[in-house]
Amino acid sequence: MKLPEVVIRLPEWVGPWIERSPKTFPAIEDRMGFVVELSRQNIRRQTGGPFAAAVFDMNGGLIAPGVNTVITSNCSILHAEIMAIALAQQTLERYDISDGGKFSFELIASTEPCAMCFGAIPWSGIRILVCGARSADAEAIGFDEGPKPSGWVAALKNRGIEVKRNVMRDAAALVLKEYAASGGQIYNPGSTT
Template identity: 35%
Template structure:
């Protein structure tokens, strides 16, 4: 294999952006392998009537740590999306809340809630298959994204969102100041 993207730096060391021409191809094959497993989970969830056609896996050092599909109907839990559920399983299995050595493969582009969970878990890489539009096209709504943009379903639902003011807001903010020395998440 030939070297590509070799750069000479000021101090004379060589930085190689991509060591071999086949590197990108190998990564793509690896991604496809793991994405197929996430898609299998999506089918499994529908076949079991657990939830919608969404699957996800967590991978660490080329090993599958956890795999799951949408469990919204099975668990009667609107937050039991494949990505959130697989993150919970991986954290439990690894006994840690930070998954910075892990990657997540999702059958579909994550919704904002799932993306938030992915971000909070510190997963280093996300690979997804279908665009959100594929799910929307068969009846899954995009109301969370609409809510964040202030459009669509959010406006129709007339959900009121208000930040408390005055003393109540101050009391709520004091919790963070009073507990900052007692609690360290990361």
């Protein structure tokens, strides 16, 4: 039996694009601004859906970015948050990036996480989740956030994970609207029955 492999890899433009970006991102708006622009570039360069994320350290240093590549990778797992988490763990060489609670890394997400990415956060060692657009903004253009518990923010807080919402929400939601206006594909297999 031939066993396939899947490579979790950023699109080729991301490396040079990051080289031209600031080296650190001191303010939360700097970090969210970077992630929102990453989501915009991902749709303009046609490498995936209108979602981006990134893991930062407590000094505003970028550890790993992620973009949605579901369609271009033929892989429904490859949401932006999943990619950012997996690449951050690879960079830091540990599956719990907090290293048993010693370090506080932050995940910035251009849109609030779907049910899968929400469930992935507690396993990652992420200590702070910062969201731009709301789930309602993604749903407004036809995306499905999945069967996420209505108390998802409290569920993360109960696990010691801080959640900040609505950070540059309008700017983040604008990318979703741009994607819809450009005729971008709203993939949504879960809701077909």
